Amino acid sequence: MMRQYFHDLAAWLDHRLQAGEAWRCRLAAEDSDFVRFNRSAVRQAGHVRQIHLSLGLIRDGRQAEAGLMLAGNAEADRADLERMLGVLRSQLADLPEDPHLLRPDAVRSTERILPSRLPESARIVDTVLQAARGLDLVGILAAGPVYRGFADSAGQRNWHETASFNFDWSLYHSRDKAVKTTYAGFEWDDPAFSAKFADAAAQLEILQREPVTLAPGSYRAYLAPAALNEMLGMLNWGGVSEKALRTKQSPLRRMREEGLALSPAVTLAEHTEAGLAPGFQGDGFIKPARVPLIESGRLAGSLVSPRTAKEYGIATNGADAGEGMASLELGAGTLPLADVLAELDTGIFIGNLWYLNFSDRANARITGMTRFATFWVEGGRIKAPLNVMRFDDSLFRLFGDKLRGLTREREMLIDTDTYGARSTASALVPGALVEDFVFVL
Template sequence: MMRQYFLDLAARLDTRMRDGEDYQCWLSAESTDFVRFNRGAIRQPGHVRQIYLTLTLFDGRRHADMTMALSGSIDADRFVLDRMVAALRSQLPDLPEDPHLLRATEVRSTGHTLPSRLPETAAMVDEVLAAARGHDMVGLLAAGPVYRGYANSFGQRNWHEAASFNFDWSLYHQRDKAVKASLAGFEWDGAALNEKFADAGRQLSILQRTPMSIPPGAYRAYLAPSALQELIGMLNWDGVSEKSIRTRQSPLCRMRDGSVALNPAVTLSEHTAGGLAPAFQGDGFIKPDRVVLIEKGRLAGSLVSPRTAKEYGIDTNGADAGESMASMELAAGTLPASRVLAELGTGVYVSNLWYLNFSDRMNGRITGMTRFATFWVEDGEIKAPLNVMRFDDSLFRLLGDKLAGLTDEREMLIDTDTYGARSTGSALLPGALVKDFVFVL
């Protein structure tokens, strides 16, 4: 029904164009159940249904765009479309031509609909409440379909529809001591939920021990997938962007120059076919199933938006305007996940990181804080929770000569961001064992 509604919007826009004009539009919509939990109970249930359309009107190399909320009724929204076209048309004569405009003029229509395999939200909530019984649990469950659509006056139509869920929660002990966990995907798995709660419960019992502090220094460490996501996610701060590499703003410039490489175990890709994000972007360019960015430790590619492609005379690979990863994937390693503690031996088990920032961008140095369940491990056994610490280290070290191994199992992490709309970002990551991780405070 939503797809037909979008096609009707595009058909209406087709009739509104004058000679010399053409358009493109981007639809972003969702129908989401949100349930917020606190102290192991429902605190705020709700439902959000929203539809936003971004319309761009072109007259040669001049263009203007506008975003409006729509109702979902074509009879009502056709008048909104007419007002949008009229408003944009009035702006075009006063705008300069865009020298870096690259249009998707080859019609490449696509359609992807993943039927919902989720149970009723109420059934998921019942299982969450049962698993949380006896715990001080706080969390957020978001479930339902997201929709993305693209259309232009050349006749191209692209559609993406997928239903997913994301449950992000913490079991709280006291003060700053809590265990954070998440479960996300396209199919609800009650057994996986109970296993996650059981594992979090075991960590929570350790948090009740007297916390300890360790002096600043370099320690052998294991970074869980959620912690590794925070580190590698920093490459979305102008790291894998072709524009940023060419303007010398990316930390991967040194990899492009060939002066530095990562461990051969590191292969990083933008794997659109395996993620939640659509396989097309806001200007109508189709994304390949996979773009290999780092292959066996060497820089193999970058994300190239249409504007960057036009500016530098190169081919685009369908990257969004920000040239950042939406479907991040790091190849698995050979370290058995069941042997993480044994292989760690004595050191630090890091579940989560936060407040990250670059301390030396060009050398890939990142600073941040440990968060939630971070433990001191001796002889392969967790001994005590650690008080919050600050780290400062380089990705070139951590994923270079200091990388001891990546786990053979990976975790799918779906972006929990709901600011304005549910994110379609995702990451498929292993855990990482590093020979030393530098704590400074």
């Protein structure tokens, strides 16, 4: 049992300290099934069990930290940790005092274990293959439990254990034309997957029509949750970071310095309680269940890491070192999803975006490209697929006076990143209807 193994290691570390020392460690582990599909067939299937531990040693205001992969074998892992402690001790003598080192002033142990509600991965695979019969499906399924832990020499113990799945797939037509879709969550639901697959298959049929190329200009547009989440991902790049706001690197700095406001329909929060990420961060600070960031269009808060808190003499709210949202939540609107095309009337339906970057960070201006299933809509009906276009516009406009509505329904999107380890970041996002979305190419 991963939890008990972690607690046993922590108890062992308690007896390895020398006078004046303190330690803290973080565990990140998983038991994941990975299945890759191509041309509607399984091309690779495997299981990954990995345990990574980061160990920090603190003495006289100095700290040194290192990480290693554990084998899950107590004798071998303790021997490796013993060697690591020796290395860290030798480094501490040569390190300067850390002026921004902040440690919790009280022991706050927590435990959150959500029992798995997932079926066997083989059953999910059978469902996918049956749905994809006769189509060209490519994608990857990742499923299984993820573990996070924190422990320190003060006796604090935090444990987080959840089981989730993420199926990221595309139905391919030809050249650059495909329909990209994701289905993720804590419990696989056959009807929900069937509905998503049917919608993707319907869009695939439309891709067979002659594509349309539009002239650069401003168009009414609907951004599906996946596309809107790409926009919010850019906003999350320093946007709600207290450090970035104070050093004037945040794309939202004008909201604090000038009182600039977005549409009253925009409410953004870090909602840890509803997400996949743990309720504690790497230094042992506990995250609030919810941190308001934008309320009814007004900047309401920021994410403050312990180091930023120490540097500026303010309180931390348990943000991770990067001060980005790990459990992003954008409030729902009033637009029924079933009415999106009718409300769009004539314009662009955007399913995905890619290659995003800031073109003017100070004014939250972003550039990027449409991707895969993006369609031209006339009179509330999809007419044809749209060739790839580049946009360049400001979030102050798109989330400001140009926002015409957010959908009532929202989608839970789990980060598909598996580079090194499965991500625990998630986003609960509606779709957005905007006016005068600027396309430049």
